[in-house]
Amino acid sequence: MTVPDPAPPAAPVIVIDGGHVATVDAAGTEHATGHVVLTGEWITAVGPGPAPAEVLAAADRVIDARGCLITPGLVNTHHHLYQWITRGQAVDSTLFGWLTTLYPVWGRLDEDAVRTAATGGLAWLVRTGCTTTTDHHYVFPHAGGDLLAAEIEAARRIGIRFHPTRGSMDLGRSRGGLPPDHVVEEIDAILAASQRAIETHHDPSPGSMLRIGLAPCSPFSVTGDLLRQSAVLAREHGVRLHTHLCETVDEEEYCQQHFGMSPVDHMASLDWLGPDVWLAHAVHLSDPAIAALAATGTSVAHCPTSNARLGAGIARTRDLRDAGVAVGLGVDGAASNESDSLWEEIHHAVLFARASGGPEALTVRDGLQMATMGGATVLGRQDEIGSLEVGKLGDVAVWRLDTLPHADVADPVAALVLGSQPPLEAVLVHGRPVVERDAVVGVDEEALAREVTAASRRLLAG
Numbered sequence: 001m002t003v004p005d006p007a008p009p010a011a012p013v014i015v016i017d018g019g020h021v022a023t024v025d026a027a028g029t030e031h032a033t034g035h036v037v038l039t040g041e042w043i044t045a046v047g048p049g050p051a052p053a054e055v056l057a058a059a060d061r062v063i064d065a066r067g068c069l070i071t072p073g074l075v076n077t078h079h080h081l082y083q084w085i086t087r088g089q090a091v092d093s094t095l096f097g098w099l100t101t102l103y104p105v106w107g108r109l110d111e112d113a114v115r116t117a118a119t120g121g122l123a124w125l126v127r128t129g130c131t132t133t134t135d136h137h138y139v140f141p142h143a144g145g146d147l148l149a150a151e152i153e154a155a156r157r158i159g160i161r162f163h164p165t166r167g168s169m170d171l172g173r174s175r176g177g178l179p180p181d182h183v184v185e186e187i188d189a190i191l192a193a194s195q196r197a198i199e200t201h202h203d204p205s206p207g208s209m210l211r212i213g214l215a216p217c218s219p220f221s222v223t224g225d226l227l228r229q230s231a232v233l234a235r236e237h238g239v240r241l242h243t244h245l246c247e248t249v250d251e252e253e254y255c256q257q258h259f260g261m262s263p264v265d266h267m268a269s270l271d272w273l274g275p276d277v278w279l280a281h282a283v284h285l286s287d288p289a290i291a292a293l294a295a296t297g298t299s300v301a302h303c304p305t306s307n308a309r310l311g312a313g314i315a316r317t318r319d320l321r322d323a324g325v326a327v328g329l330g331v332d333g334a335a336s337n338e339s340d341s342l343w344e345e346i347h348h349a350v351l352f353a354r355a356s357g358g359p360e361a362l363t364v365r366d367g368l369q370m371a372t373m374g375g376a377t378v379l380g381r382q383d384e385i386g387s388l389e390v391g392k393l394g395d396v397a398v399w400r401l402d403t404l405p406h407a408d409v410a411d412p413v414a415a416l417v418l419g420s421q422p423p424l425e426a427v428l429v430h431g432r433p434v435v436e437r438d439a440v441v442g443v444d445e446e447a448l449a450r451e452v453t454a455a456s457r458r459l460l461a462g
C-alpha cells in the first residue's frame with residue numbers, strides 16, 4: 001500500500017481591512033474604505049468596503065486598518081548600506097570633499113562591519129515603509145571578505161526584498177580618478193567577482209526576493225573599459241546596470257575635462273543608456289540629456305534628501321516625468337542622508353519640486369507613485385510590485401492616520417506625503433509581516449543600535 005503524500009499546507013490568508021486603500025494602479029483607484037487580501041505571497045483581492053464576512057471568517061489573520069492608509073510597500077532605488085556606520089562625517093562638504101574624507105575609512109570595511117551596517121540600515125528602512133530596496137556596494141578592500149554575501153545575509157534576516165548591486169571602482173588617483181589607489185580594484189578581479197555574484201545569488205524567477213545588478217561607481221572613479229565590459233557581462237546574464245550620474249557640477253566639469261563631453265554623452269558612447277540602466281541622482285540634466293534618457297528608456301533614482309544634504313541641487317523630476325522617464329526614489333547612502341527614511345524622500349521630492357517649480361510641479365499622488373510604481377519600473381518589476389492589484393506580490397504598508405499629527409487631515413494621501421511620518425501599523429513583504437506597530441519583527445532594536453555604534457567606532461578608529 002502506498003501512503004499518499006500529505007497535502008501541502010494551505011497558504012496563510014491575511015486580510016487588511018477597513019482602511020483607505022490607495023492602490024497606485026494605472027487608473028489611480030482609491031477606496032475610502034476598502035480591504036486587501038493576501039494569500040501566501042500574493043494579493044488575491046482588493047476592493048471597496050469591508051472584506052466579505054466569509055473571507056474574514058476564513059482568514060488566518062485580520063489586520064484592523066480602520067483609521068489607516070493602505071499603500072503598496074515603498075521601493076528604494078538607491079542606497080549604500082555600508083555607510084550606515086559612517087554617518088555624520090564631513091557634514092558641510094561638497095560630494096567630492098565628502099568622498100575624499102570617507103574613502104580611506106571605507107577602505108577598512110570587512111564582512112562584520114558590512115553585516116552590522118546593513119542590518120541597521122535595512123531595519124530602519126522597513127520602519128519607513130520600504131519593502132524592496134536596492135543597494136550599491138562599491139568598495140571591496142582586499143582583505144575584507146565576502147561583503148556582498150554579508151549584506152544579503154542581513155536582508156534575509158530583516159525579510160526585505162533585495163536588489164543588491166556588485167559595484168566597483170578601478171580608476172584611482174594616480175590615473176586621474178578621485179579615489180585613492182588603495183580603495184580601487186583591478187578590472188579583471190571586478191569582472192570575475194561580478195560574474196560570481198550573478199552566478200551565486202541572482203534569482204530571476206517570478207516573485208524573486210533577490211536580484212543582482214552590476215554597478216561601476218561614477219565617471220570619476222571608473223574607466224570606460226570597466227563600464228563597457230560590465231555592460232556586456234550584465235547583458236549576457238540579463239541583469240540590470242546602475243551607476244551615479246549627473247550628481248554635481250564638479251562631475252560635469254570632470255567629464256568635460258577628461259572626456260570632452262557631458263556625463264550623459266559619455267555614457268551613451270559606452271553603450272550605457274537603455275531600458276536595463278538606472279541612474280542615481282540625475283540632477284544636472286540639459287533638455288537634450290533628458291530627451292536621450294527618454295528615447296533610450298533609461299530610468300532615474302531621484303534622491304532629494306542626499307542632493308540637498310550635499311548641496312548638489314534639485315533634480316528636474318517634473319521634466320523627466322513629462323518626457324516619459326521612469327523616476328523612482330532613493331535614500332542614497334546613510335552617510336549623505338543621515339535620516340535614511342524612504343517616507344522622507346516622498347515628502348522632500350514633492351516639497352523640493354514645488355519650491356523650485358511651483359505648487360503643481362508634483363502632486364502628492366505623483367510623490368506616492370514615484371515611491372511605489374515608479375521604483376518598481378526602475379527595477380524592472382512593474383508587473384510584480386509597486387501597486388495593490390490582484391496577482392501582484394503581497395508587499396504592503398499600513399500607515400496609522402488616526403493619531404494626533406494626522407487625524408484631521410482631509411486627504412489621507414496628503415496626510416502621508418505632506419505631514420510627518422505616520423506610525424506604521426504593519427509592513428508586509430511577500431505576505432509576511434516585517435514591521436508590526438512600528439517595531440521590526442524579530443529584531444531587538446536597542447541591541448542592534450549598540451552593535452551599530454560599536455561597529456562604527458571600530459571602523460572610524462582604524
Ligand SMILES: Nc1nc2[nH]c(O)nc2c(=O)[nH]1
Binds near residue numbers: 080221
Ligand atoms: N551620493 C553619493 N554619490 C557618490 N558618487 C560616488 O562616486 N560615490 C558616491 C556616494 O557614495 N554617494
